[in-house]
Amino acid sequence: MRRSMLFIPGNNPSMVQNSPILGADSIILDLEDAVSIDEKDAARHLVRNALLSLDFGDAEKVVRINSIATELGYDDIDCIARVKPDAILVPKASEDAIEEIDELLSTIEREEGFKLGSIKIIPLIETAFGLEDVFNIVKSSKRVKAVLLGAEDLTADMEIKRTKEGEEIFYARSRIVSVCKALKVDAIDTPFTDVNDFDGLLKDCEKAKLIGMTGKAAINPRQVDIINEVFSPSLDDLKWATRVIEAYEEAQREGKGVFSLDGKMVDAPILARAKNVIEKAKAVGLI
Numbered sequence: 001m002r003r004s005m006l007f008i009p010g011n012n013p014s015m016v017q018n019s020p021i022l023g024a025d026s027i028i029l030d031l032e033d034a035v036s037i038d039e040k041d042a043a044r045h046l047v048r049n050a051l052l053s054l055d056f057g058d059a060e061k062v063v064r065i066n067s068i069a070t071e072l073g074y075d076d077i078d079c080i081a082r083v084k085p086d087a088i089l090v091p092k093a094s095e096d097a098i099e100e101i102d103e104l105l106s107t108i109e110r111e112e113g114f115k116l117g118s119i120k121i122i123p124l125i126e127t128a129f130g131l132e133d134v135f136n137i138v139k140s141s142k143r144v145k146a147v148l149l150g151a152e153d154l155t156a157d158m159e160i161k162r163t164k165e166g167e168e169i170f171y172a173r174s175r176i177v178s179v180c181k182a183l184k185v186d187a188i189d190t191p192f193t194d195v196n197d198f199d200g201l202l203k204d205c206e207k208a209k210l211i212g213m214t215g216k217a218a219i220n221p222r223q224v225d226i227i228n229e230v231f232s233p234s235l236d237d238l239k240w241a242t243r244v245i246e247a248y249e250e251a252q253r254e255g256k257g258v259f260s261l262d263g264k265m266v267d268a269p270i271l272a273r274a275k276n277v278i279e280k281a282k283a284v285g286l287i
């Protein structure tokens with residue numbers, strides 16, 4: 001499960017050191033926008049050493065590289081992929097970049113004796129072109145297992161204002177969710193940037209979940225618990241799913257494909273939804 005994906009500036013030794021204990025499902029060690037140009041080399045080596053020496057437990061280890069439009073991106077891949085992160089996060093993703101990174105990773109995996117295809121790719125969709133091309137971006141490599149929306153860069157690219165209410169990103173969220181559901185990968189929502197507004201964060205998470213996002217990026221450890229809770233099934237969801245499955249089995253024994261529970265129709269799609277809740281509850285350890 002990727003409910004929460006926490007960004008950690010890759011040039012900050014104490015934040016990197018603490019990263020495994022912050023409760024996030026995925027840790028994103030950032031070499032791109034959180035790191036100033038004169039600290040890029042130092043950050044790359046700090047992140048490489050962290051991957052070699054820290055125990056991240058069950059947390060997914062992701063590294064956001066710089067764009068391969070510059071040499072920095074190639075240096076990042078060569079240095080980081082050789083110590084086998086779980087995934088590479090690709091900023092301002094395009095089809096061409098994902099295809100090229102896929103090939104570079106394959107070469108490194110062969111050279112290092114890693115299983116071919118074991119390093120995943122997560123495209124960061126944060127340009128208008130990337131948003132319109134997101135279906136092809138996901139299809140361009142089997143390594144792609146999730147998509148992350150980057151609303152700050154996207155709204156800058158679209159020359160529109162970014163608001164807390166997020167009306168301006170409704171289309172972007174919906175488009176990404178639709179593509180991710182079609183291609184069976186995770187849809188991860190953009191970070192909420194006011195780190196002291198927990199009510200705003202909660203509303204933003206609920207809005208994203210309602211339309212199908214499966215997780216959310218965080219920029220501060222204090223955001224992680226709220227995100228994990230919203231993107232886990234609630235106890236009410238779990239009780240409902242259990243009752244639906246029990247009632248469905250009973251109805252089957254009576255030869256009924258459709259029946260009513262608490263006055264609401266239950267048929268095959270409702271059963272599928274209930275089973276999905278149970279699967280998610282198992283994945284996050286609620287069952």
Ligand SMILES: CC(C)(COP(=O)(O)OP(=O)(O)OC[C@H]1O[C@@H](n2cnc3c(N)ncnc32)[C@H](O)[C@@H]1OP(=O)(O)O)[C@@H](O)C(=O)NCCC(=O)NCCSC(=O)C[C@@](O)(CC(=O)O)C(=O)O
Nearest residue numbers: 007008009015033034126150151152153154190219220221
């Ligand atoms: C926001 C703030 C400055 C607030 O600082 P504050 O000092 O107020 O935080 P406090 O809560 O007071 O800190 C209490 C304790 O937690 C520690 N602590 C804080 N944050 C931690 C953390 N992330 N990881 C581990 N530890 C952490 C801290 O060191 C302290 O530890 P200690 O001293 O020991 O008590 C800080 O969080 C921070 O730097 N966040 C990361 C920002 C970042 O990575 N941005 C780039 C990635 S987003 C992006 O790129 C998206 C996108 O791509 C998408 C798009 O397009 O939308 C784009 O383009 O934008």
Ligand SMILES: [Mg+2]
Nearest residue numbers: 033126150153
């Ligand atoms: Mg960005």
